[in-house]
Amino acid sequence: MITSSTETTQSTGAAAPAVLDARGVVKAFGATQAIAEATIAVAPGEVHALVGENGSGKSTLVKILTGVHPPDAGTVVVDGTTLDRVPGPRGASRHGIVTAFQEVLVVPAQTVGENLWLGVDGILRHRVGREQKRRRGAAILAELLVEPPPLDRPVEELSLSVRQACCVARALLRDPKVLILDEATSALDIATRDRLFDVIRRRCSAGCSVIFISHRMDEVDEIADRVTVMRAGRTVATLERGQARTEDLVRLMTGSGHLVPDEVTRRSSAGGAVVLRARDARLRAGGAPLGFTLRAGEIVGLAGLDGHGQDRFLRGLGGFGVAGGEILSGDAQAGRPISTVADAAACGIAYLPRERRGEALFESLSILRNFAVATLPADRRAGLVADRRTVQRFLPFVERLGIKLGRVEDPIRSLSGGNQQKVVLARWLAAGPRILLLNDPTRGIDLGAKRDLYGLLRELADDGMAVVMLSTEVDEHVELMDRVLVFREHELSAELTRAQLSRQTLVSAFFRSGATAHA
Numbered sequence: 001m002i003t004s005s006t007e008t009t010q011s012t013g014a015a016a017p018a019v020l021d022a023r024g025v026v027k028a029f030g031a032t033q034a035i036a037e038a039t040i041a042v043a044p045g046e047v048h049a050l051v052g053e054n055g056s057g058k059s060t061l062v063k064i065l066t067g068v069h070p071p072d073a074g075t076v077v078v079d080g081t082t083l084d085r086v087p088g089p090r091g092a093s094r095h096g097i098v099t100a101f102q103e104v105l106v107v108p109a110q111t112v113g114e115n116l117w118l119g120v121d122g123i124l125r126h127r128v129g130r131e132q133k134r135r136r137g138a139a140i141l142a143e144l145l146v147e148p149p150p151l152d153r154p155v156e157e158l159s160l161s162v163r164q165a166c167c168v169a170r171a172l173l174r175d176p177k178v179l180i181l182d183e184a185t186s187a188l189d190i191a192t193r194d195r196l197f198d199v200i201r202r203r204c205s206a207g208c209s210v211i212f213i214s215h216r217m218d219e220v221d222e223i224a225d226r227v228t229v230m231r232a233g234r235t236v237a238t239l240e241r242g243q244a245r246t247e248d249l250v251r252l253m254t255g256s257g258h259l260v261p262d263e264v265t266r267r268s269s270a271g272g273a274v275v276l277r278a279r280d281a282r283l284r285a286g287g288a289p290l291g292f293t294l295r296a297g298e299i300v301g302l303a304g305l306d307g308h309g310q311d312r313f314l315r316g317l318g319g320f321g322v323a324g325g326e327i328l329s330g331d332a333q334a335g336r337p338i339s340t341v342a343d344a345a346a347c348g349i350a351y352l353p354r355e356r357r358g359e360a361l362f363e364s365l366s367i368l369r370n371f372a373v374a375t376l377p378a379d380r381r382a383g384l385v386a387d388r389r390t391v392q393r394f395l396p397f398v399e400r401l402g403i404k405l406g407r408v409e410d411p412i413r414s415l416s417g418g419n420q421q422k423v424v425l426a427r428w429l430a431a432g433p434r435i436l437l438l439n440d441p442t443r444g445i446d447l448g449a450k451r452d453l454y455g456l457l458r459e460l461a462d463d464g465m466a467v468v469m470l471s472t473e474v475d476e477h478v479e480l481m482d483r484v485l486v487f488r489e490h491e492l493s494a495e496l497t498r499a500q501l502s503r504q505t506l507v508s509a510f511f512r513s514g515a516t517a518h519a
């Protein structure tokens with residue numbers, strides 16, 4: 001059911017010429033056929049979701065629509081003009097096509113105001129004066145954020161969610177005709193995401209169109225008028241709102257009838273010996289102290305609105321320090337304090353950071369080296385590293401996590417975003433930790449891989465590993481966790497047991513302060 005003409009049907013039922021129409025697009029990178037055949041027509045005023053597994057070609061299609069890559073074949077019709085290629089990102093901007101990406105593209109040392117207007121002067125037809133820039137920047141941030149940061153604050157001081165909101169704000173400031181959000185909601189907290197959806201609805205009713213890429217089916221369900229599904233480099237269907245049930249989308253994406261969640265995510269673990277404790281831990285000076293006991297075999301979720309202390313707590317468990325109190329290893333290590341990353345490593349704690357870029361990825365290295373960077377001594381013989389051994393260790397993870405790659409020697413940046421994340425995860429799993437601390441590990445990971453990861457984590461927990469996982473995805477907490485700690489204003493505000501967990505109880509706990517739910 002592929003919509004392939006410039007005459008597309010809007011959700012209202014009215015026919016209108018597409019504002020952006022890619023037909024028969026093909027693109028290869030060397031031996032990798034990133035897009036075998038893609039066709040998508042975006043109607044004025046619609047939110048058109050683009051979904052597909054990691055590596056299915058969504059970002060490559062976006063890069064063709066925005067002139068980053070020329071297609072090998074096919075055409076792009078922009079505002080009725082047929083082009084063999086979109087004339088570069090600036091050319092796309094001039095046509096009103098603007099993108100916000102998942103990777104948070106900001107200059108950390110510059111201020112919020114400078115980041116909002118970064119690169120805009122050469123694109124806008126009229127120069128925008130300093131005062132007007134401040135006014136418009138502040139207005140757009142106030143639309144997106146409950147507590148917008150001051151415009152002169154350096155971006156590096158902001159949370160990931162606020163930084164991502166700045167990127168979306170930057171795209172919105174360009175008054176796009178077609179706004180492309182390429183997983184740009186993945187780091188937003190739930191309140192900001194809801195506000196963004198309101199902004200999208202207002203912009204769309206004024207004629208803007210949105211291409212919306214997300215791995216979160218609840219978001220697609222909420223905002224999309226139509227959904228185009230990609231599988232292995234092909235657009236396989238375009239569905240109208242109402243036709244696009246999650247299970248149908250999953251089937252179209254994966255080519256199989258597997259649905260999420262399966263029983264594995266529902267199995268709960270009782271927990272074994274104590275492996276880690278927080279005693280009177282404070283996440284900010286003057287905050288209420290919190291106690292926490294982690295047992296072998298359990299999976300504990302950390303939740304809350306972004307920037308409310310859950311990240312600080314997770315990092316505290318990983319030896320990055322807390323504002324007061326102590327983090328202590330469990331009985332096996334006789335209460336050894338964990339105050340540095342080295343202490344944590346010595347106690348078998350592995351920490352997977354939230355931000356791939358900068359914190360976790362070595363962009364100039366190969367896929368294999370990125371995998372092996374924490375465990376290289378395992379492959380050393382007589383002082384030399386045997387790549388063959390590294391490959392042997394890596395391949396089971398490639399299989400297990402479904403990592404899509406060309407050759408293991410290829411640069412890590414040749415992988416799609418989700419596959420890069422899987423390589424980082426494999427790196428830490430290969431270290432065989434006793435305690436795994438995961439900071440939003442499924443951000444950017446597709447549904448099938450998420451399901452595989454949940455199964456893997458449950459298996460590891462069954463084998464005695466303890467897992468603490470910060471997640472920004474409500475469904476993930478509900479489906480996977482044995483219990484969830486909810487943070488508010490840098491204090492523990494609620495602890496929900498598995499029996500208490502539902503979308504509703506969790507989201508209402510985000511907004512309620514001091515309401516500790518008891519088992």
Ligand SMILES: Nc1ncnc2c1ncn2[C@@H]1O[C@H](COP(=O)(O)OP(=O)(O)OP(=O)(O)O)[C@@H](O)[C@H]1O
Nearest residue numbers: 029034054055056057058059060414415416417418
């Ligand atoms: N610059 C590049 N060089 C080589 N291969 C690339 C390049 N960009 C993308 N690819 C490959 O093209 C395929 C499609 O990747 P793409 O990033 O478009 O997928 P995606 O659907 O956006 O995935 P994700 O959901 O993980 O972001 C992947 O196999 C990827 O490894």
